[in-house]
Amino acid sequence: MSLEHEHHGADLTHGNAGHHGPKTLPSVLTAPAVVGAWRTRAAIVAVIFAVVSLAFFFVPGGKSHLLRAYLMGYMTCFNFCGGALAFLMVQYVSGGKWGQILRRPLEAMTRTIWVVFAMFLPVMFWMKHLYIWAAYPNKAALLDAYKTGHITQEQQLTASSKLTMLSPTSAWVQYLLVLGFMALVITLLNKWSVQRDNDPRAGTLASFDKWRVKFENLSGPSILFYVILMSAFVIVFVKSLDVTWYSSVYGLQFLVAQGYAVLALGILTLILLSRYEPIKTMFRTTEQHDMGKLLFAFVMLNIYLTFAEFLIIWSGNLPDEIPWYLHRIHGGWWYVCSADVICHWLIPFCILLSRDIKRSKSKMIWVTVFMIFARFIDMFWLIEPNFKDAAGNLHLAGNFGILAYITVPVAVVAFWMFFYLTELMRRPLINVNDPHTQELLEPEHAH
Numbered sequence: 001m002s003l004e005h006e007h008h009g010a011d012l013t014h015g016n017a018g019h020h021g022p023k024t025l026p027s028v029l030t031a032p033a034v035v036g037a038w039r040t041r042a043a044i045v046a047v048i049f050a051v052v053s054l055a056f057f058f059v060p061g062g063k064s065h066l067l068r069a070y071l072m073g074y075m076t077c078f079n080f081c082g083g084a085l086a087f088l089m090v091q092y093v094s095g096g097k098w099g100q101i102l103r104r105p106l107e108a109m110t111r112t113i114w115v116v117f118a119m120f121l122p123v124m125f126w127m128k129h130l131y132i133w134a135a136y137p138n139k140a141a142l143l144d145a146y147k148t149g150h151i152t153q154e155q156q157l158t159a160s161s162k163l164t165m166l167s168p169t170s171a172w173v174q175y176l177l178v179l180g181f182m183a184l185v186i187t188l189l190n191k192w193s194v195q196r197d198n199d200p201r202a203g204t205l206a207s208f209d210k211w212r213v214k215f216e217n218l219s220g221p222s223i224l225f226y227v228i229l230m231s232a233f234v235i236v237f238v239k240s241l242d243v244t245w246y247s248s249v250y251g252l253q254f255l256v257a258q259g260y261a262v263l264a265l266g267i268l269t270l271i272l273l274s275r276y277e278p279i280k281t282m283f284r285t286t287e288q289h290d291m292g293k294l295l296f297a298f299v300m301l302n303i304y305l306t307f308a309e310f311l312i313i314w315s316g317n318l319p320d321e322i323p324w325y326l327h328r329i330h331g332g333w334w335y336v337c338s339a340d341v342i343c344h345w346l347i348p349f350c351i352l353l354s355r356d357i358k359r360s361k362s363k364m365i366w367v368t369v370f371m372i373f374a375r376f377i378d379m380f381w382l383i384e385p386n387f388k389d390a391a392g393n394l395h396l397a398g399n400f401g402i403l404a405y406i407t408v409p410v411a412v413v414a415f416w417m418f419f420y421l422t423e424l425m426r427r428p429l430i431n432v433n434d435p436h437t438q439e440l441l442e443p444e445h446a447h
Contacts, residue, residue, distance in 0.1 A: 022441045023281055029428035032276035039421035042414045049411035053404060062401035067122070067129055068387070069404040072379045073412030074119055075238060079375070080265060080416065081116045082230055083258025084109035085186055087266075089219035089226070092189075098290045100436035101283055105269045107193060108423035109262065110186040115419045117179045119412070123237065124175060132243050133159050133166035158244045165232075166240050178233040185222045189215070197433045208435060227255060241386035245324045253305050260298045261375045267291050268368040269424070271361045278430050282440050285359050292358030295371075299352060303345040327385040332394035340381045343374040380405055 053069075056062030084106040091099030091106075127134040132155055136142045139160045146156035159166065192214060201207040231251025239250050247253075267288070273279040313321045329337050348371050357363045384390050384405065394402065431437060 022438070022443065025430070025432070025437070025441060026278035026281050029278045029430045029432070031425045031429055032273070034276060035273075035421055035425050038272075039418055039425070042417040042421060046411050046414035046418060049407045049414065053407040053411055056401050056404045056407075059400045062404060064129075064387075064389070065401040065404040066408060067126055068383060069408035070412060071123055071130065071237070072376070072383050072405060073409030074116075074123065075234075075379055075383075076261070076375060076409060076413055077112075077119065077416040078116055078233075079254070079258045079261050080109050080420070081112050082182060082226070083255075083262035084266075085182060085189075086223065086226060086255065086258060087262055088189060089185075089223045092215040092219040093223070095436075096290075097436045097439055098287050098294070100431060100434055101270065101279075101287050101440060102266050102291065103193070103431055104427060104429045105266050105424065106262070107190050107427070108420055109265070111190055111423040111426075112416060112419045113179065113183045113186050115416060117183065119416070120175065120179070124172065127168065127171065131166070131240060133162070133240065134168050134171070137163075137168050139163070154244050162240075162243070166236065166243065171236055174232055174236055178229045181225065181229055185218065185226070188218060193431065194427070197428075197431060199433055207433070211433075227251065230255065238382065241383060242324060244320070246321060247309065249305055249309055253302075253309075256298060256302050256305060257375065257378070260295075260302055261372060263291060263295045263298060264368040264371040264375075267295065267364060268372070271365055271368075273429065274361065278428075282430055282437075284440060284444050286444050287440070288361070288364065289355070289359050292352060292364065295368075296349075296352040296358075299345060299348045303341075303349070306345075327390065328381060333381075333385060333390075336377070336381050336394070340374075340377050343370070344378050348374070376409060379409075 053066065056066055087099075088103070088106045088110060091103065123130070129135075132142075132145075132151055136145045136151070136159070142151070142156045142159050145151045146153055151159075164170065192211070196207075196211045199207050199211070231254070234251060234254045238254075239245060239247060270279060270283050270291075271288070274283040310325065313325065327333065348367065351357055351367055357367065
């Protein structure tokens with residue numbers, strides 16, 4: 001039995017002329033030349049903002065913020081890469097036309113894993129400037145730090161009880177394990193994707209079943225392992241910035257945030273590419289609408305998890321839990337908190353309620369760009385308040401170093417974007433050996 005979609009020449013001609021039959025697959029499937037221009041712009045932005053960031057070595061408070069801001073930018077890139085891997089695996093397990101058109105951008109995001117791996121080295125080598133457990137790596141050092149007033153007793157006791165997971169040696173092991181696992185799965189999925197397209201039996205039921213089972217067998221268990229390992233990674237390198245903070249859904253919140261960011265970037269990529277072939281032919285309004293609805297679902301899930309955790313901790317009113325939120329809503333941080341809620345949830349929620357906006361390419365460009373911007377606000381709100389001097393850092397007077405949270409993340413993400421666009425140019429933008437490819441060529445019936 002063949003899965004190939006066969007058409008007579010007359011039908012194809014009629015379909016192309018009258019728009020009532022299926023379209024033909026574009027003859028050129030590679031990325032348009034404009035992607036190279038985007039890549040050049042990303043490189044220019046990265047260089048300019050990196051040079052500007054160097055100035056913070058010489059301004060008050062600048063040095064202390066550079067590494068923190070770098071962590072913020074890095075975690076944004078990690079979310080793009082890891083979230084793309086999660087989406088890719090879920091799509092292989094579940095199927096769906098929306099995933100077929102999004103697959104090449106997702107694969108390109110995942111192939112930046114080696115850049116993501118290398119970009120984390122500055123955090124690993126200078127971790128003692130970020131984490132209490134790295135600055136005081138054993139019980140004796142923690143006790144001395146408490147006696148000299150560098151840390152509180154609660155920090156000393158909590159860090160001492162978590163040394164198995166929170167120590168420099170453990171951090172290196174988890175860094176290598178988590179990113180190594182991601183690199184292995186990414187390598188296999190991307191290798192098999194090319195092999196499937198080059199399969200000489202492409203279009204047959206036997207070939208389709210062979211590759212479907214192969215992808216599912218790897219993706220199914222890997223989803224579970226990824227969620228566990230990713231949760232451990234963000235607990236060690238983000239949550240433990242406040243070593244006394246406890247959260248049972250922190251990893252899940254990051255997973256949802258990854259989906260939020262990846263879908264926004266993926267939709268933005270497809271819409272911009274839809275001005276050119278081959279995506280112009282393949283990217284139908286139906287699939288854009290489907291992805292817009294999925295993006296709306298992640299907006300809802302994101303606020304549900306965040307607000308549910310806040311509500312539970314507020315109602316419990318326990319002294320071990322509420323300081324984390326108090327540090328993020330007192331003083332000037334209340335404005336950042338409000339901006340996070342408004343930009344990260346309220347505005348996307350209200351906009352994505354509209355069916356017309358989800359089906360409009362020009363409007364969705366602005367929506368997705370705004371949502372990526374909102375991710376920066378959320379990462380800032382998660383990271384900076386963990387430090388002692390955070391309460392006074394929102395005032396520019398005598399503290400221009402806080403501006404590093406603008407320049408450094410932009411430089412880091414632009415640097416990552418350069419490699420993402422490079423990978424996007426390396427392969428055809430359409431998977432040819434996939435039944436959904438022919439379905440994408442069918443005329444749309446929804447209006």
